[in-house]
Amino acid sequence: MRDLLLLGASGLAREAAAAAQSRHRVIGVLDDDPALRGTRVAGAEVLGGMAHAAEYDADLLVCVGSGAGRRSVVDRLDALGVDDRRYTTLIDDAVRVPDGCTVGAGSILLGGVVLTADVTIGRHVVVMPNSTLTHDVRLHDFATVTSGVSLAGSVRVGEAAYIGMNAAVRQGLAIGAGAVIGMGAAVLADVPDGETWVGVPARPVGVPHPEGRS
Numbered sequence: 001m002r003d004l005l006l007l008g009a010s011g012l013a014r015e016a017a018a019a020a021q022s023r024h025r026v027i028g029v030l031d032d033d034p035a036l037r038g039t040r041v042a043g044a045e046v047l048g049g050m051a052h053a054a055e056y057d058a059d060l061l062v063c064v065g066s067g068a069g070r071r072s073v074v075d076r077l078d079a080l081g082v083d084d085r086r087y088t089t090l091i092d093d094a095v096r097v098p099d100g101c102t103v104g105a106g107s108i109l110l111g112g113v114v115l116t117a118d119v120t121i122g123r124h125v126v127v128m129p130n131s132t133l134t135h136d137v138r139l140h141d142f143a144t145v146t147s148g149v150s151l152a153g154s155v156r157v158g159e160a161a162y163i164g165m166n167a168a169v170r171q172g173l174a175i176g177a178g179a180v181i182g183m184g185a186a187v188l189a190d191v192p193d194g195e196t197w198v199g200v201p202a203r204p205v206g207v208p209h210p211e212g213r214s
Contacts, residue, residue, distance in 0.1 A: 017042035067142035067160030
């Protein structure tokens with residue numbers, strides 16, 4: 001069983017700790033909030049700031065909720081000499097990764113996630129419980145897919161994009177880098193970089209639906 005440090009005293013850290021129990025021993029949490037020093041998250045003590053990660057002989061897992069936040073932590077640690085070999089890839093024991101699917105360093109797949117065929121998941125991606133990624137889906141680095149999301153075949157999700165709970169995306173579409181998809185949205189068209197789309201069918205925020213709904 002390998003030692004594991006969680007980076008970020010978050011709800012995601014608690015979920016990751018629960019999923020890691022069969023393969024890792026969580027030895028502590030690092031967080032940059034000094035008020036959290038000495039407190040406990042999922043039974044593990046907050047030991048100090050994230051810059052101390054390089055000092056520990058342990059696997060690392062970035063548990064910051066937003067993709068942009070995870071990217072910021074990884075960039076900071078990269079400047080301190082922490083490379084991809086230090087990051088574990090956490091896949092819940094109940095999740096099957098079929099041949100032909102790949103999951104990058106530092107990514108987290110929680111219970112109930114389904115991958116069908118030839119799914120590609122980048123680095124430091126988070127996929128929350130009961131999401132479905134069908135054939136040829138590609139999630140770029142730092143993307144976040146929350147609970148109950150359904151991505152049809154060949155959907156591409158850009159770097160640090162966020163897809164809200166129970167949203168669905170039609171086959172072959174692209175969600176741009178940094179884009180946000182609201183809870184329960186039904187996405188029927190490509191979403192440009194950085195835009196926020198909500199509703200059924202999904203539209204950019206501030207653009208009225210044909211029926212007059214905002």
